[in-house]
Amino acid sequence: MNLENFGRQVHEVRRNTQLLHHRVSESPEGQQDLLAEAFEELRTALEELHVAEEELRQQNEQLAIAFHQTATERKRYQELFDFAPDGYLVTDAQGKILEANYAAAHLLKISKNFLIGKPLVSFFPSEERRAFRYQLQRLFDMEGMQEWEISIQPRQGDIFDASLTVKTIRDNEGKPIGWRWLLRDITSRKQAEEKLNKIQIQNLKLQEVSLFKSQMLAVISHELRTPMNIILGFSQLLLRRYYHLLPPELREMVEKIVQSGKHLLKLIEDILDFCKLETSKLELNLQEVNFVELVTRIVEELKPLAERKNLTLILHSELKNPNIINDRDRLQQAVTNLITNAIKFTETGGVFVEIQQVKGDRLVLMVKDTGIGIPESEVAHIFTEFWQVDKSTTRKQGGVGLGLAIVDKLVRLMKGTITVESKLGEGSTFRVELPMSSEQ
Known part of the structure; x- marks a missing residue:
């Protein structure tokens, strides 16, 4: 019985009560008192019924408002679900797709209407399906899974790298009845990670080459400095002791040996200093x-x-x-x-x-x-x-x-x-x- 019918019946009862009250007023006096008392109780009951009618009317209005709000929220949720930038799917316990948004349909290269009812496993490469079924069985004992990386085979186009985040749906008894899936295309991220990995490998190789270069230069420079100091020492000694005894031509030759030796020693010292600075072995005094x-x-x-x-x-x-x-x-x-x-x-x-x-x-x-x-x-x-x-x-x-x-x-x-x-x-x-x- 709806509120309108309930109000109509209350009105009809009230009208009939008034008619009865009028007839009782024309009856003998003894019966009149007894019936008046009965009708008074009936009138009281009707008033209470009228109050109940008003309360029912207010509850019905509140219910209508709540229903409208619920419908609005349901529509809002559906729009958020349908137009979310990431792919969203809802499957039953066997992995059959029950709901899907536009992003998921776009990723899987299939119309949203045709996606409903399809088994999710059919969108994985054949070599990945066994692993998917195994993980699906494991999900019965889990609340979900974060960032599960797997390859996806869309209905058309090439296989791409995807990330799946799964949330278990349970009934009132806690039994798993399905899953919510968040699907993301991580091809760009995987390519960036691969590129970064290559750069890191190249940097390690460059560091090894740089370290080898510095070590090699340090060893060579050290080995050159000792004989160079000997050459300089004997050349300078030759000039000091026999300067006046040497013919001008020989004296000039020895002076050039000393000059070139000093220049070469300076280059060797520079290389040694650079190697120390390059390997952070040089400390300030x-x-x-x-x-x-x-x-x-x-x-x-x-x-x-x-x-x-x-x-x-x-x-x-x-x-x-x-x-x-x-x-x-x-x-x-x-x-x-x-x-x-x-x-x-x-x-x-x-x-x-x-x-x-x-x-x-x-x-x-x-x-x-x-x-x-x-x-x-x-x-x-x-x-x-x-x-x-x-x-x-x-x-x-x-x-x-x-x-x-x-x-x-x-x-x-x-x-x-x-x-x-x-x-x-x-x-x-x-x-x-x-x-x-x-x-x-």
Whole structure:
């Protein structure tokens, strides 16, 4: 009985009661009292029935609202299910597809309507189906499975890598009655992982090659340094003892042996230093150093080299506190390499060295020359080992392209930075910024 029929019957009972009450009022007096009492009780019952009618009406309205909300939520859920970006499937306990969204149909290359009722196992390659059935049996004792990677064979097209996430559906007694499946195409991810794996393998090979190179250079350099020191020692001894006894031609030959030997020994030392820096075996011997005095002495020692090329070598310092904590020998090596390199590649003009203090706890060393400069396309490679802007120029000037690479690694070891600004044909400016203390 619906609310409308219930209300109609209540109204009919009330009308009949009123008619009866009217007839009773015309009856004999004794019967009239008895019937009046009965009708009063009936009227009370009818009023209670009317109240119940109103409550039923309100409950019916609430039920209608709840039904509308439920329908709205059901539609919303269905739309979320149908139009979700990932593939969603619902299967029974045997793996037969009961529900599927558009993304799943798109992945499996089959219309959504035709997908319903199909066994999910039919969308796996034949070699994968046994494993799928085995996992399906295991799911009866599990709540689900995360990121199960397996190959999918769509109705049309190529096999692709997929990830399945499964959730068990149970009845009121806890018995599994089906599964919810989340299906994702992970082909791009697998390709990226494979590419990353190849890169990692290549990096390991490059690291092995780099380590082998450094070890080989270190061994060769060490083995060369010992005989080179012997050659230099005996050549210098020959010059000191028999300088006046040697004919000018022989004296010049011995001097060239000493000069070339020193140059070769310097190259060997550079290679050894680079190998130590490359393998992080070089440690700083920190001490208090008067940086201005150190650079001044280096400039004075290199002035003859500049004067031989008719170049000006000038130092200007604005450092208020010249004392820093660093490695004296490595500072000297870095500064010497920078100034020597500037002189080497400058034919006219000069080299200008400037020291400044910035930010209170850091200093800047600038080495500016008026040399050949560096092409803009090559500036990014200037600190790369064995790199040369112009091989013919470098060969003419000497060196193997390790000087600036060593300076760069030394500056980094000192917790500093080095940059370069250059213009072809106009010169270069190297800027080194160092902390006043390189302690940890």
